[in-house]
Amino acid sequence: MTAEPGRALREPGPATGDGSVPAIFLDGVRFGFHVDGRQTEVIGGLDLEIAPRSIVAFVGPNGCGKSTLLRVIAGLLPARAGTVEVEGRPVTGPDARVGLVFQEPRLLPWRSAFANVAFPLEVAGRDREARERRVTDLLGLVGLRDWSRARPAELSGGMRQRVAIARALALEPAVLLLDEPFSALDSLTRERFNVELLRLWERIGATIVLVTHSIAEAVFLADRVVVLSPRPAQLVADLVVDLPRPRRPGDLDAAAVTRTAAEIRAHLEGATDDAFAVAAGDVPAHAQPDQAIP
Amino acid sequence: MIRDRVVPPLVALAAFLAGWQLLVFVGNYPPFILPGPLVVGERFVVAWTDGTMAPHVVTTLAEIGCGFVGGALAGMLTGYVLARSRLANRVLSPYLVAGSAVPILALAPLIALWFGSGLFAHSVIVALIVFFPVAVSTWVAVHGVDRRLLEMARSYRVTRGQRLRMVELPAALPGILGGLRIGVTLAVVGAIIAEWTGGETGLGVLINLARGSLFDIPLLFAALLTIALIGVALYSLVVLVERRYAIPAV
Numbered sequence: 001m002t003a004e005p006g007r008a009l010r011e012p013g014p015a016t017g018d019g020s021v022p023a024i025f026l027d028g029v030r031f032g033f034h035v036d037g038r039q040t041e042v043i044g045g046l047d048l049e050i051a052p053r054s055i056v057a058f059v060g061p062n063g064c065g066k067s068t069l070l071r072v073i074a075g076l077l078p079a080r081a082g083t084v085e086v087e088g089r090p091v092t093g094p095d096a097r098v099g100l101v102f103q104e105p106r107l108l109p110w111r112s113a114f115a116n117v118a119f120p121l122e123v124a125g126r127d128r129e130a131r132e133r134r135v136t137d138l139l140g141l142v143g144l145r146d147w148s149r150a151r152p153a154e155l156s157g158g159m160r161q162r163v164a165i166a167r168a169l170a171l172e173p174a175v176l177l178l179d180e181p182f183s184a185l186d187s188l189t190r191e192r193f194n195v196e197l198l199r200l201w202e203r204i205g206a207t208i209v210l211v212t213h214s215i216a217e218a219v220f221l222a223d224r225v226v227v228l229s230p231r232p233a234q235l236v237a238d239l240v241v242d243l244p245r246p247r248r249p250g251d252l253d254a255a256a257v258t259r260t261a262a263e264i265r266a267h268l269e270g271a272t273d274d275a276f277a278v279a280a281g282d283v284p285a286h287a288q289p290d291q292a293i294p
Numbered sequence: 295m296i297r298d299r300v301v302p303p304l305v306a307l308a309a310f311l312a313g314w315q316l317l318v319f320v321g322n323y324p325p326f327i328l329p330g331p332l333v334v335g336e337r338f339v340v341a342w343t344d345g346t347m348a349p350h351v352v353t354t355l356a357e358i359g360c361g362f363v364g365g366a367l368a369g370m371l372t373g374y375v376l377a378r379s380r381l382a383n384r385v386l387s388p389y390l391v392a393g394s395a396v397p398i399l400a401l402a403p404l405i406a407l408w409f410g411s412g413l414f415a416h417s418v419i420v421a422l423i424v425f426f427p428v429a430v431s432t433w434v435a436v437h438g439v440d441r442r443l444l445e446m447a448r449s450y451r452v453t454r455g456q457r458l459r460m461v462e463l464p465a466a467l468p469g470i471l472g473g474l475r476i477g478v479t480l481a482v483v484g485a486i487i488a489e490w491t492g493g494e495t496g497l498g499v500l501i502n503l504a505r506g507s508l509f510d511i512p513l514l515f516a517a518l519l520t521i522a523l524i525g526v527a528l529y530s531l532v533v534l535v536e537r538r539y540a541i542p543a544v
């Protein structure tokens with residue numbers, strides 16, 4: 001870690017108590033699209049510091065700009081204003097330090113699971129032997145070693161998403177961004193995947209940022225939950241989830257979970273653009289089925 | 295079941311040949327108007343065994359080969375550029391539409407005037423007729439490549455060449471092969487039309503000879519049969535490649 005001048009002047013974020021270089025650093029980040037010759041505002045001035053090896057969940061109403069924010073952090077979209085840094089160095093384009101898992105698996109249908117995971121390694125010019133070693137490790141990591149020859153069409157939705165995660169980890173990114181990674185899965189599978197994700201995280205030692213609509217999921221996985229406002233996305237709340245790790249679905253302190261979940265929900269209610277959800281005094285409907293997980 | 299795949303086509307073929315023979319028999323047509331299948335079959339075998347057919351087939355196949363490869367490559371290149379460059383699309387697409395509407399029959403004599411009647415000139419005509427369907431299908435196929443896959447590839451910092459080789463070509467392959475399938479049968483047509491404008495050998499030349507100075511109508515039919523067989527063989531070849539390489543999207 002390099003200690004740049006000026007770094008020490010920054011106030012450490014909530015989870016960056018030790019003053020180390022944050023894994024992700026956002027300072028006044030703005031972004032908008034050009035639509036029909038007009039500028040829209042999607043991200044409206046966001047400051048955020050995320051500590052290395054932490055898990056942070058972004059929650060916010062539909063269309064508020066969560067996916068866009070992940071793209072800005074990954075360097076797929078350029079911030080209109082402000083600074084985006086990963087491990088203390090600015091992000092100027094698609095970046096090897098960041099692995100992005102899209103909402104859909106986005107696998108190449110003509111490639112096997114193995115060859116899909118090998119894709120970033122081929123692009124980066126790694127030789128065959130190095131590729132084979134790395135891909136075998138990664139498929140083992142996500143529990144798909146026996147499926148390496150299968151085409152995406154032969155895999156279940158959950159397996160495809162795991163292949164996508166393995167692919168995103170191929171170049172050993174410091175930061176893994178997950179955009180509603182398990183939203184297409186049924187709630188039982190999803191619960192199992194969350195446990196697997198925590199195990200994976202313990203082994204890879206990367207920082208994870210995930211977007212989710214499920215408050216239960218956010219509380220179960222994250223060290224911090226960042227609540228975003230309706231578009232343009234702004235910080236509404238930044239809550240620390242004070243639950244011990246390792247976490248297992250059964251043995252979390254139920255009272256602490258409920259308290260944290262209620263807090264997030266209260267902030268979301270203020271933030272939601274969904275009149276019905278506000279009237280019903282609840283989070284958007286799609287987040288309901290798995291609220292009772294922990 | 296292999297029997298289910300083999301038997302019905304054989305029955306259909308037998309019915310076709312029987313109908314043909316029956317038509318000749320009932321109409322009592324002389325062989326120089328409509329020869330029966332037996333006469334044509336016999337002439338076909340004789341023409342192949344006495345060495346009449348082979349040199350013409352070699353010429354026509356050479357023209358088809360050169361013209362198809364040239365036209366298909368040019369078509370794929372044009373289609374790709376049209377799909378990826380807005381400027382090229384705006385400038386070139388009217389010409390592509392206009393060009394594909396011009397009948398090759400009208401262009402062929404002009405090309406003979408410019409380039410003569412050798413292998414090159416004939417291959418140019420074949421290439422022209424192959425070019426348009428391949429260009430249009432490549433254009434459509436590349437344009438339709440899933441943008442989400444392209445964004446995924448971009449997140450791993452692909453170069454233009456890597457994007458083409460590892461994402462766009464494989465994704466567009468089914469569509470491009472569809473164009474090649476049309477192109478390969480048109481290539482046969484193009485070669486015959488080209489040979490009608492002049493030339494020493496070729497199946498088109500043989501047809502002209504059989505109809506004209508030789509007045510050997512069974513030979514004309516034998517040449518047509520050869521052309522049809524070439525078409526079927528080349529088409530099957532493309533389909534084979536398609537089965538082997540083109541994996542449809544999920």
Ligand SMILES: Nc1ncnc2c1ncn2[C@@H]1O[C@H](COP(=O)(O)OP(=O)(O)O)[C@@H](O)[C@H]1O
Binds near residue numbers: 033035062063065068
């Ligand atoms: N490529 C784009 N062009 C124009 N507007 C877009 C584009 N992508 C997303 N948007 C708009 O930006 C806003 C945020 O989108 P998104 O980040 O996908 O929201 P979220 O992931 O929070 O649901 C939405 O209003 C959406 O319509």
Ligand SMILES: [Mg+2]
Binds near residue numbers: 066067103179
């Ligand atoms: Mg989204």
